[in-house]
Amino acid sequence: MELISILLLVFPFLGFLIIGLLQKHMNRNVSGILGSAVICINLVLSAILFWHVSSSNQTVQTQLFDWVKFADISIPFAITVDRLSALMLMIINGVGLLIHIYSIGYMKEDEGVNRFFAYLNLFVFFMLTLVLSSNYLMLFIGWEGVGLCSYLLIGFWYKDHANNDAAKKAFIMNRIGDLGFLLGIFMLYSTFHSLNISEVLAKASVMPSGDMTLFFITLCLFIGATGKSAQIPLFTWLPDAMAGPTPVSALIHAATMVTAGIYLIARSSVLFVLSPVTMNIILVVGAATALIGGLVAIFQNDIKKILAYSTVSQLGFLFMALGLGSFSGAMFHLTTHAFFKALLFLAAGSVIHALSGEQDIRNMGGLRKKIPFTFALFIIGTIAISGIPPFAGFFSKEVILTAAFEHGLGMGIIATVISLMTTIYMFRLLFVVFFKPESKALKANHHVHESPKVMTYPMAVLAILSMIAGFVQLPKLFSETQGFDTFLLPVFAKATGLAAVSEHGLDVQTEWMIFLVPLLVIAALIVVSYKRFVNAKELTEASGFSKVLANKFYFDEIYDFCIVKPLGFISDIFREFVDQTIINGIVNGVGRGTLFVGKRLRRLQTGNVGFYLVIMVFSIIAILFFNIIL
Amino acid sequence: MLSQYLFFFLSFVAIVSALMVLLSKKPIHSVLYLTLTFFTLAGHYILLNAQFLAVVHIIVYAGAIMVLFLFTVMLLNLNIEGEFQKSTIMKFIAAIGGGMIFLVLIGTLKSFDVATVGNPELTQIGLVKNLGKTLYSDYLLPFELSSILFLSAMVGAVMLGKKDKQ
């Protein structure tokens, strides 16, 4: 098992090295196949590990070598596979494999296809490092590594500066979060003198709830999570990140990397449970992000941006779940979300592919007939994400909603509203793209074509997963056994045990309410949006509040005005004024002053020896005189 | 008491002849008065039990240095009488300067304490034997260096004295 866990890291890295180094000489088809093969092997390995940990309830520990070790600090490269990591392994490798295969078709025409697969393999390597690490610093390696890959892949088409700007923005915003994470690590180390996750959690679990140190630690970790998982205030990079190729959006910016923040918090669940204030902050931030993401998504016109804001919203929803203490609920939704959001992105990619790069939904419409298979898949994804039974989204959302209602009626309603917004923007997207009469631009476009099988089949697999994944855990109404909860129980047992609130279950009526009311509203919303979006001639220009929404609450503009511009201004001031005028001025001024004084003092050299002698004697007299009186 | 009288006598002669160095018009007279001063100083050395120094002093100063001065004056025919006198204001300044430096020196030196710190066993430190021991043990390196200094001074003097080939 130890060997397998190491191989998990070795294979994608080898894939990266081989594809990366042989870029120039490699046949463009080979790289895709090689890259996929590597991930396929990885999937098999992960399946073995998954089976191992789920059957034996043991964790696999592997120590590779000491990374940072001297005096009293020792941080090894070490791998821990427990059920949580095993679950993430399955998601990363599973979804990763499908997206790799999809990419073979999607990136076929691109000249940089080899580079693309190299990066993708590197990403998988770092993502696996992240979930497999047994200590926070190694987790941080993966954390930064995926950020790097994200940077490289967003800016994949680097000839256009818009893409590069998006990539840079993503990296820098992530770095802001990373600083928080790093500070969290420092505090962890200062407090517990160890960065080993299990050790830290064990030591922390005896600390009192509400401890200030724990509060700051968790806050810092959460700041790290907001960067990576695109939460307020660091979420604006995610929509921009759609500049990258669509498979990248699907893999990195929907299914895996952005969930790293959730993984981090779930991993450190004990710390968070003991710090109720942070939990509340997470709850509020998550809810706010989910609301804003959802609202903005309704008013976007770029197919990928809609999905991006949907992701932001869903991530916010996940953080809500974490804030509510429903760690396994969050993980459950994370899993299903990975499936259907990846599916949606890939389907969107398929649409874009079919339209040769068109992304504006105003220029789409009526695609239902032209690309029926994609349409079918897209519908499945939409239903799944909207939470309509029996597809996966319904079940996972249900868990979170229940948790929200258990927390309080207000929170429950907010959560419900958030989940309902999903329906609005997703069905708007669906209707505009597939049902609305064809746009003029589209009519002029002649060769709209269905994607090749290498792209559709992976989507089909994801679609199937989106349909059935939910049955892992039926709502409490229908089933006594909570499959998913039980599976993750060993991981979260300590945390749930520490959670002080006694779990008073909801009564049956409420549960039915939670179950049925949203469904009814969803149905109504579908009808309304059908009327609104399919029949409307053109999407009208936004105005008033909706204009604010269409412009994403002007977050970018505010950041630009508050941070970017002043920083540039300060930079110029420093460079032009402080450095050149003041500091260099002082230094050069000293030199110039010396020259000036020298020029004047030169006159003292009269050349008259008698004068020199007089000066000398009287100076000696003066010195001796001062020697006496002092 | 004898030594006291001797001291006063020598000092008196020394100061008078030193003044005469300045006051005489012809350089050659100055040289001769200076030689006289040096002899009185040699007497002082003997008074202070510094016999070796006294001898060296006479050899070096009276014997070598003053002869050099005399040679220069005579060979170059420099014995020109007071053709360049300084202005009275300059002399006035010189007098003030000299007086002030006298006062300041007294002021500086008068408070010196002269407790015996040297080796109390050592008697007659001024003799060649004792001085030689110190010189060749503690001050060997400076001694050797001073010989180099002499050599270079010799070479330098010869170089300077050579007539330019023109």
Next chain:
Amino acid sequence: MGTTIAQIQTIPLQYYILFCSALFSIGVIGVLAKRNALVIFMSVELMLNSANLLLTAFSAYRNDPAGQIFVFFIMVVAAAEVAIGLALLVVVYRSTKTIDINALNRLKW
């Protein structure tokens, strides 16, 4: 030893200080007041000698041979200095036909 030092100390050290200071001051006045380079040179020798004498006096009173060694070295340096100095003087005289220091004011700013 007692006898020698006692003998020396019949003359108070202060006398030597006074005497040497006076000699030194005369030297200073000579340096300042004279324009003849040769006489200035002699005044310098006078100053050197006054310092020598004082050093010897201290040396004798403290019974420390280092002072006399020092005087010895000063003599060495003085001899060298006189040799070079007079040679320079000769060179100067050859080129300017005078040893008036006021004539030597070319070296200025």
Next chain:
Amino acid sequence: MIIVLLLVLPLLASLILFTGKLGKHSREFALIVSLLEFGVALVAGYAFTFANHKILNLSLNLKQLLDIDIIINIDAVSLLMIMLTTLLVPVIIASNNNRKVRNHNFFGLILLMQMALIGVFTASEMILFYIFWELAMIPIFLITAIWGGQNRLKISVKFLIYTVVGSFAMLIAILYLYTLTPAPHSFSFDAFYHLKLPYSVQVPVFLAFFLAFAIKIPLFPFHSWQAETYNVSPVQGSMLLAGIMLKMGLYGIIRFILPICPDVVAGGSLIFLPLILFGVIYGAIIAIRQPKLKKMIAFVSLSHVGIIALGLLSNNHYGIEGAILQMFSHGVNVVGFFLCYQIIVIRTGTDIISDLGGIASAAPKFATLFLVVVLANVALPLTNSFVGEFLILLGLFQSNIYIAVIAGLTIILGAVYMLRMFQQVMYGPQTAVTTNFRDLTVREMLLFVPIIISIFLVGVYPSFVLQMLQTAVK
């Protein structure tokens, strides 16, 4: 005796070069000698780690004549610095392909500089240290003054005077400390380390040393020579300056300030740490908008070495150890950076960032290597600077949280300026000057090999260095 070899080999080689007999083969000769030197350094490293340590120090007593002992000694910190020097000098020599600068004297000066640097890193006696310290100034001054660009004389003289002012302060401190050593006085480091100075004495001594090192490193606000000198110096000169010579100042902090003035470092941290900290942020912010690539490297360097100095003065063993490691990493990274710079400038003839662009599409190999160097400068995990920076920040965090948090901002700012630069230079559409950009030749690739290897070696397995340093830190 290895240690003598380390010093004598480059000295002799430089003397041979100065004769000019080698003519066209000067560069090859210098390269071979520097590689040999690297080999000797490796042997010394082997000896240090596994074999007899005694061959690594030399003590000659010249008390009879000069009251000076010649003591040379290698410990872990010295060894690391010697490794850095001997690793980078071959790269620097080989990187020179400017015909104007291809001169036997040029290589002679580089080797002389190497000798002086190794002398600085090995001397265990103050006077010796000071001689080497000043000796190291001469070649770099000449290199800048002879082969530099516009205004070279003015700027190199400014640089010289500036650093000499600092050295002078150090000399005074050294002489003062010498008088405090118990009789018979001694200039050896050991004697200085055993001084237990009272706080009131430590403060002026600290200030004098700090001035000398702050100018050399340089730290804000004594940095104004840096950007100018980098800008005007030939690339090899900049590499020597930024890669190795700046480390002299940091090394000085380790050797003198930490052992001699511990109480000031411990107690006064609130006075000078904020100053350095401001310089760190200041350099980073200026780098963001700096239009010239070479000047940008200067300010980036200002920011990075500031962090290292913070680590050294953090009064925390994590910080110190991280800083020492980071000294090595920074040298490697900045030389890598200058290599890239040189390639760009030679190919395009300009280093104005906004004039460049699109190089990545013309030269993918170069783009990859440059990216690695950039990422190493950004301190991405698994590159060499990460571990160092992590330990420095950890150390700072344990001694003063606020300073650590603000210093942490450089993580963000570093990403900002580096990525901005990289994007403008390498990505985007091609410009007039970059259309015919040739990709790297094999020779140029070889230059990167030691850089890349050390970036990843130290990044992935820093323990071997850290454990070696561990004893020295105490």
